[in-house]
Amino acid sequence: MRKSLILLLGAVLLASMPVLARTPAPQNAQVYFIWPSEGMVVGQAFWLRMGLRNMGVAPKGTDIANTGHHHVLIDVDLPANMNEPVANDRQHLHFGAGETEARIELPPGRHTLQLLLADKDHIPHDPPIYSKKITVTVK
Template sequence: MQQTMDRASASATPPATVTASTPTLSSGYQKVAAAPGTRLYFVNLRDGQTVSNPVKLVFGLSGMGVAPAGVEKAGTGHHHLLIDVAAWDANAPLPVSDQVRHFGMGQTETTLQLAPGTHTLQLVLGDQNHIPHHPVVASERITVTVK
């Protein structure tokens, strides 16, 4: 199921690895619950901003913590950065590509070289297996112009 995710925050069930209300995927994997009121955002960028290379991005997260990929710890996840991605599958592991950057060591910032022009950026919090939480915790999709 392809979904366009561009919510600035998500309300959710209490933090837990698995709850009765978290959906089970066709693979048998039960999605990890997100904490209520969790919010994911860009600390230093805003929609419509013009930036220069290198572009520094600082990731903000409130309501949950950050843990490296592969670490199963309730109330945590790790960041994924979507660059020029309009739609993605919220029920599958986020793929690794130039457009979907994984920060599986628990990083909370990065510096990128982006081609001049307009780009969309969005953060998605993934569980220990790179699968978005339930409900999805994603930042607003912002547009920046690189000069």
């Protein structure tokens, strides 16, 4: 009896939680690195330049169709769940002010970089707009 009551309460709580719908994106939208490019050797601090086609860049919280803001994923794969906000940590850099370039610092070694566009709530669009993963070597 107690176990079924706990399961029922859990189901009620899940049903009452708001679900954020993913923001639609045009099928032809593309996000890409302007600089650096695949295989480049860069210094520990370097300028990262991000490009976007067939959509616009807008700061977080801006609710305008066909816009979003950049996130850079460092040495990680794309999120397994595209229905949740992009993590905010050292491996998931947020550019919520609408930046299209930034100076970032990485330790020496090989690193992978990938761009992921997200909406006003940091949730990837539907379909998700992400770049090819590139590898850079930091000296």
